[in-house]
Structure formats: structure tokens, C-alpha cells
Amino acid sequence: MQYYNQNTKIFLNGEFVHAKSAGIDLFGQSLHYGYGAFEGLRAYNTHNGTRIFKAEEHFERLKKSCESIGLPYRWNNRYLIEQCYELLELNNLRAAYIRPLVFSGSNMHLTSSEDANIMLAAWEWGPYLGQNLLRVNISSYERPNPKSFHIDAKISGQYINSILASTEAIRKGFDEALLLDQDGYVAQASSENLFIEKDYKIYTPPLENVFPGITRQTVIDICKELGIDIIEKKLTVQDVYTADNAFLCGTAAEIIGIKQVDDIVYKEEWEYSIGATIQIKYKNLVLEQENYEVII
CATH class of the missing domain: 3.30.470.10 (Aminotransferase class 4, branched-chain amino acid transferase, N-terminal domain)
Structure with a gap:
């Protein structure tokens, strides 16, 4: 573009x-x-x-x-x-x-x-990953080790890691990549945070090895406001595979649902998921259709 x-x-x-x-x-x-x-x-x-x-x-x-x-x-x-x-x-x-x-x-x-x-x-830029449900894969690239880099900072050179992961995913026919941390737990996408839904609860990786996204925190706040159980815990690849649903979030991507991880297709319809409810709530917040603190 x-x-x-x-x-x-x-x-x-x-x-x-x-x-x-x-x-x-x-x-x-x-x-x-x-x-x-x-x-x-x-x-x-x-x-x-x-x-x-x-x-x-x-x-x-x-x-x-x-x-x-x-x-x-x-x-x-x-x-x-x-x-x-x-x-x-x-x-x-x-x-x-x-x-x-x-x-x-x-x-x-x-x-x-x-x-x-x-x-x-x-x-002018629409949602970074589009508006259709995503097909993502587990990347061969890992999230940088927090002992070798300030992974909580948005540093230009660090995003070479993101470019490699997302490019690999697209070449394999996917839309985005999920990166593991140095211990083999699922950390995040190339530039978005990950949330999964399981048994009417929302889970997301802890901040130890993921970027502290502002949209991530907004999602957590929305869950608390709506009375949705939100749990920060280390997630295995199997946790992601067996989730009921999942979504990514970030300022550029906003909130977007995941349809498939590797060859695992989520069976539950996105429109009936908790993630879809959070997506609508988020849109209402940024458009100021509900009371919310913003900068003028």
C-alpha cells in the first residue's frame, strides 16, 4: 500500500x-x-x-x-x-x-x-490483519529471551524476529504466526497478544515473556468489567490446540478471531464466543459509544 x-x-x-x-x-x-x-x-x-x-x-x-x-x-x-x-x-x-x-x-x-x-x-490503515478469521501456525522462530533483550520495549531492531515469523507463516499459507518462548510455552503472535477461550474462561500468557500490549491490558479490563474469568498462565501448544476459541489483539490489528491453528480448526462458531463479545465491547470503547477515559 x-x-x-x-x-x-x-x-x-x-x-x-x-x-x-x-x-x-x-x-x-x-x-x-x-x-x-x-x-x-x-x-x-x-x-x-x-x-x-x-x-x-x-x-x-x-x-x-x-x-x-x-x-x-x-x-x-x-x-x-x-x-x-x-x-x-x-x-x-x-x-x-x-x-x-x-x-x-x-x-x-x-x-x-x-x-x-x-x-x-x-x-489511513484498516485492521492490520484484515477482518476475516485467521489461520495461524506455530512458528519455528522463538520469541527473544528476556535475559538477552528488553522484550517489554518496542525497539525497532527487535521486529526482525517478527518479520521472519510472519513471513514464514504466509509462505506456508497461513495469515500469522504464534511464537513460543525459550521454555517452549506459547508467548504471542509476531506483533499481537494471544488470548484463548476454554470452558467459558479466558486465558492469556503472563507478561514474563510477552510484550505488555496496551490493547492486551484493555482486554483484561473489559473481562473484569463484564465479569468474565481472565487467567494469566503459561500456555502450552496443546492448550492452544484444545481451546474452544482464540483471538489476537493489538493496536494495529485491534481484536480479531482465530479460525485455525496449524491443522486444528476450532469447532465453536466465533460469533457465539466470548472473544466476539469482547471484540464488540472494544469497538464500542474506541468509538466512544460507551463512557471511557481517552485523551483529547
Whole structure:
């Protein structure tokens, strides 16, 4: 898909510039080593106007991601949120995906950078994995070991792991991959968190080896609000195979059901699942069709 054209503007280091003329530092650590941090937010066209869902949480996580790898973060988050709304207005976007990216300056050494830049971009983007039920497979690639990397941070270079896993899945005829952790337990998809349904209860892997997704926490909050039993526990491949239903969640993907894992097809209809109820509840929240705390 085309993410920008000759009229598209981005926010770059304090000013709005055309995306095509922004340029790139060919000697930056981010380009050579993946030394950068990013976030993904969604703006929704609600009856209250364009609203960015959980903007404060996303930018706070961006700040923590930068701090975890020694990348300077000198911006005020409230200011950045305001610039996101300005960016949407400049590009005439009412509903969009927003991508903040913090990247380093020129540095060929394998040391923390003293300089950092920030970019904000936005484009129209439907649910990342589409809207049809997914066919997923157990990947041959593992989730990075938490002792070797800050897996709770959204770091650019880490997503090579995600690219490899999802590309392998697609080549095998699936839509997405599920990755195991270093102990053989199911961790998450390439860039989404996993929930399974069994005997009217919802289960999800604990945070030890999975990314602390903001949508993941929203799903947990929804379960508690609706009185649905939500249990965080380590899940085996057999747990996933024998589930009644399952779904993935993330800011880009939102909430989407799983039809099949490897050659196991879930027998229960998605529309009658607890996951489908959570999916509807989530959509109502982001569209502000129910009371919910959001950033203006």
C-alpha cells in the first residue's frame, strides 16, 4: 500500500515537513543497527470528533522504550499528543494509524547515542490483519529471551524476529504466526497478544515473556468489567490446540478471531464466543459509544 504522497506531511523535530523531502541520515545507528524505538496509535472518528485512543499510555511506553536502550527522550508527551492531532488535521485524516519513531543521529559505534530525533507520521490503515478469521501456525522462530533483550520495549531492531515469523507463516499459507518462548510455552503472535477461550474462561500468557500490549491490558479490563474469568498462565501448544476459541489483539490489528491453528480448526462458531463479545465491547470503547477515559 502507499503510505504517503507528494502532499503528505509528517512531524519531524519540531516542525511539519513534506514526507518526500524529509531525507534520511545514512550514517545513523537506527538504519545500520535498528537502534530506535517506536509506537503505534489509532485515531478514531467518533461522535465527539477525531479521538486518539489511550495516547498517554502509548507515549509513556515510547519514553520507557527509549530509556531502556539509552536513547535520549527529551520531549514532553502532552506536546507530542497535541502534534498528533495537528498532524491528522494537516493530512485531512479523521481515522488513522499514527506512528511515532525515535531514531538516533550519526554514530557507527556500538554505544548509546547522545542524539535522538522524533518523527510522527499518520496514514489511513484498516485492521492490520484484515477482518476475516485467521489461520495461524506455530512458528519455528522463538520469541527473544528476556535475559538477552528488553522484550517489554518496542525497539525497532527487535521486529526482525517478527518479520521472519510472519513471513514464514504466509509462505506456508497461513495469515500469522504464534511464537513460543525459550521454555517452549506459547508467548504471542509476531506483533499481537494471544488470548484463548476454554470452558467459558479466558486465558492469556503472563507478561514474563510477552510484550505488555496496551490493547492486551484493555482486554483484561473489559473481562473484569463484564465479569468474565481472565487467567494469566503459561500456555502450552496443546492448550492452544484444545481451546474452544482464540483471538489476537493489538493496536494495529485491534481484536480479531482465530479460525485455525496449524491443522486444528476450532469447532465453536466465533460469533457465539466470548472473544466476539469482547471484540464488540472494544469497538464500542474506541468509538466512544460507551463512557471511557481517552485523551483529547
